[in-house]
Amino acid sequence: MATTTAAVTLTSDLMSTNMSVSASTTCMKAGTTADGLDQMEYGYLDLPTGDEYDLIATTPTATKASKLYLKNHSTDETYYVAITQNAQAIGKLYGGDWMFIPADFHDAAGDIAITANGGTNKICYALFHEGTVLVTT
Amino acid sequence: MATTTATFTLSSTDLLSDELALSTTCTLTQTTTSTGVEDTTGLNRKKITSTAKGTASGQVTLYTADDFAAIPYLYIKNLATTAGHRIYVYDDTTSGDPIQFQLDAGDWGFIPMHGDKTYKAYASNNPTSVEFMVTGKDQ
Numbered sequence: 078m079a080t081t082t083a084a085v086t087l088t089s090d091l092m093s094t095n096m097s098v099s100a101s102t103t104c105m106k107a108g109t110t111a112d113g114l115d116q117m118e119y120g121y122l123d124l125p126t127g128d129e130y131d132l133i134a135t136t137p138t139a140t141k142a143s144k145l146y147l148k149n150h151s152t153d154e155t156y157y158v159a160i161t162q163n164a165q166a167i168g169k170l171y172g173g174d175w176m177f178i179p180a181d182f183h184d185a186a187g188d189i190a191i192t193a194n195g196g197t198n199k200i201c202y203a204l205f206h207e208g209t210v211l212v213t214t
Numbered sequence: 215m216a217t218t219t220a221t222f223t224l225s226s227t228d229l230l231s232d233e234l235a236l237s238t239t240c241t242l243t244q245t246t247t248s249t250g251v252e253d254t255t256g257l258n259r260k261k262i263t264s265t266a267k268g269t270a271s272g273q274v275t276l277y278t279a280d281d282f283a284a285i286p287y288l289y290i291k292n293l294a295t296t297a298g299h300r301i302y303v304y305d306d307t308t309s310g311d312p313i314q315f316q317l318d319a320g321d322w323g324f325i326p327m328h329g330d331k332t333y334k335a336y337a338s339n340n341p342t343s344v345e346f347m348v349t350g351k352d353q
Contacts, residue, residue, distance in 0.1 A: 080229075082223075083224050083322075084224075085221065085222055089219070091254055098257060100322040117229060165312050167314050170326055179316060
């Protein structure tokens with residue numbers, strides 16, 4: 078099986094003592110600890126303003142595991158990308174911000190849509206999954 | 215000014231034909247500024263005892279709408295160790311309580327939120343422990 082590890086470390090001097098939180102996970106298929114996600118989709122692209130776009134071209138299979146990493150590489154801190162899942166707003170990524178979400182992108186409407194604000198945003202994304210529904214030509 | 219950073223590391227030696235290694239760090243700032251975030255809920259660890267959304271008790275509120283000014287950053291981890299013991303995060307503000315994220319045992323997530331929606335969690339198994347923290351600017 079493929080072994081893909083995703084880790085986060087949060088550090089801060091917000092509190093009276095320094096804070097550090099770390100978490101790491103091996104990206105697994107749904108409901109197992111023995112079989113890792115073995116498919117991925119990766120992209121780096123310019124996102125123009127004006128319309129909402131589907132980030133994921135193909136739809137991950139329902140009830141399967143998916144993990145999405147998304148980063149806004151814009152250097153202007155006023156630029157942001159609005160993110161919706163299943164038509165519900167779930168987050169905003171300003172220039173430099175990133176997100177990592179485990180989710181069930183279960184159908185064409187249930188995947189991730191993104192909208193650029195402020196100007197053309199540069200984004201990078203990686204989707205780890207265990208199968209997608211390919212779109213016929 | 216406080217400095218809070220979030221570093222993401224992704225690695226695999228066998229998913230692709232070549233090694234995959236990605237690391238990125240962002241400094242958590244107040245919206246459209248370079249000023250660092252000032253407030254945090256601190257790290258929480260709670261037991262989720264509800265196995266459905268919309269029931270009277272047992273769900274854990276991760277974030278209450280408009281508690282922080284945009285953008286609040288949510289860190290969440292499912293502390294379960296048994297595969298299939300999932301945590302479901304749903305939007306309690308929107309009609310129908312749509313599920314936003316699903317975390318299997320050991321999964322974590324980091325989400326810069328809009329901040330105007332209440333997020334709650336229920337689990338597939340009772341109890342399931344969750345660890346979470348919100349960082350941002352209180353209002």
